[in-house]
Amino acid sequence: MYLSSNIKFLRKRKNLSQEEMAIAIDSKRSVLNSYENNIASPPLEMAMRISDYFRISLDTLLRIDLIRLPEYKVGELERGLEDYMKGKYLRVIATTTNHENVDNIEMVSEKARAGYTSGYSDIQFISELPQFSLPFLDRRKKYRSFQISGDSMLPIQDKTYVTCEYVEDWTSLKDGLCYVILTKEDGIVFKRVYNDIAKNKTLALVSNNPIYKPYEVKIEDVLEIWKYVMDHSKTLD
Numbered sequence: 001m002y003l004s005s006n007i008k009f010l011r012k013r014k015n016l017s018q019e020e021m022a023i024a025i026d027s028k029r030s031v032l033n034s035y036e037n038n039i040a041s042p043p044l045e046m047a048m049r050i051s052d053y054f055r056i057s058l059d060t061l062l063r064i065d066l067i068r069l070p071e072y073k074v075g076e077l078e079r080g081l082e083d084y085m086k087g088k089y090l091r092v093i094a095t096t097t098n099h100e101n102v103d104n105i106e107m108v109s110e111k112a113r114a115g116y117t118s119g120y121s122d123i124q125f126i127s128e129l130p131q132f133s134l135p136f137l138d139r140r141k142k143y144r145s146f147q148i149s150g151d152s153m154l155p156i157q158d159k160t161y162v163t164c165e166y167v168e169d170w171t172s173l174k175d176g177l178c179y180v181i182l183t184k185e186d187g188i189v190f191k192r193v194y195n196d197i198a199k200n201k202t203l204a205l206v207s208n209n210p211i212y213k214p215y216e217v218k219i220e221d222v223l224e225i226w227k228y229v230m231d232h233s234k235t236l237d
Contacts, residue, residue, distance in 0.1 A: 001062055001063075002061070002062065002063065002064060002065045002066070003035070003041070003042075003047070003061050003062050004035055004036055004037065004038040005036075005038075005065070005066075005067065006061050006064075006065075006066045006067075007032075007035055007036050007050060007061075008036040009066055009067050010054050010056070010066065010078075011036075013074075013078070018032050018033055018036070021053075024053060025046070025049050025050060025053050026049070027046065035050075047061075048121075054078065055078065056077050056078065060077060093121075093142060093166060094120065094121050094122060094123045094125075094126040095126065095142060096126060096127050096129075096131055098131075098133060102133070102139050103139075103142050103143070104131035104132065104133060105131065105132050105133060105134060105137075105143045105144060105145055105163060106126055106129040106130070106131050106144050106145070107129055107130040107131070107132065107144075107145045107147075107161065108129060108144065108145065108146045108147065108188070109130075109147045110147045110149055110159065112129060113146075113147070113149075113187060113188050114187065116182070116187070116188060117182065117184070117187045117188075117223070120182060120223060120224055132145075134163070137163075137229070141165050141166070142165070142166040143163055143164065143165055143166070143229065144163070144164060144166065144226060145161045145162065145163045145164070145232070146161065146162055146164065146180050146188055146190065146226070147159060147160070147161050148160050148161070148162055148190050151209055152190075152191075152207035152208065152209045152212045153178070153190055153191070153207060153208045153209065154208050154209050155208075156190075156208075156231055156233070157233055160231050160232065160233040161231065161232045161233075162178075162180065162190060162228055162229075162230070162231045162232075163229050163230050163231070163232065164179070164180050164226030164227055164228050164229055165226060165227045165229050166224075166225075166226055167179070167225040167226060167227050170197060170219065170222070170225055171195070171197055171198065173193055173195040173197075173203070173225070174195070175193070175194045175195055176192055176193075176194065177192065177193065177227065177228065178190065178191070178192055178193070178227075178228035179191065179192075179193045179225055179226060179227050179228060180224075180225070180226040180228070181193070181203070181205065181217065181222060181224075181225055181226075182222070182223040182224040182225070182226075183217055183221050183222055183223065184221045184222075184223060185221060186217075189205060190228075191205035191206055191207060192205070192206040192207070192208070193205060193206075194206065196216075197219055201218060201219045201220070202216045202217065202218055202219060203216065203217050203219065203222070204216050205217060
């Protein structure tokens with residue numbers, strides 16, 4: 001485990017004192033000092049906060065001795081490029097399970113959409129969402145349902161719920177397929193996606209309804225990606 005030495009290494013790269021970094025992560029200098037000197041281990045919530053602060057996945061902070069990496073590789077990690085593209089930054093996903101320890105499908109209603117951008121990784125927020133299951137879906141995969149707003153993805157109507165599969169490796173996105181994208185700026189959007197991660201570190205988002213113009217999002221602005229599986233709509237009165 002390299003968490004303690006990596007924290008100290010990355011802090012010094014930012015030219016921060018222990019006091020300055022402790023304030024930034026809402027902690028105390030003495031506590032941070034104990035982490036850096038391997039006197040104490042940060043609890044999971046604090047470890048994730050440190051991971052978010054450095055924009056480096058917790059898995060990397062724990063397993064990789066960053067001091068031994070070449071400068072360009074450390075720079076890549078600090079910019080979040082590798083972890084964002086592969087989705088490793090989002091490997092720990094908040095979820096709920098049923099009595100058989102199988103993941104539920106949580107429902108993100110239109111009312112809950114605003115809170116989801118900040119609460120998507122919060123176990124408490126996720127546990128308070130309505131939950132259901134679909135026995136014909138693959139139990140080994142994670143699914144979530146999102147209520148769609150507007151007419152940009154006709155024939156899928158306004159207020160329809162779309163059930164989607166969690167995507168971990170963002171480089172695997174297939175051009176032209178539909179995905180729910182959670183972004184820092186726009187929150188939840190449902191679009192056809194064209195993958196330009198390898199070349200420009202972006203995704204092109206396209207609506208079915210031609211009155212809405214396509215646009216691009218930078219991959220570092222993306223928080224979660226879910227692949228469309230099916231929708232649930234009221235088709236008859």
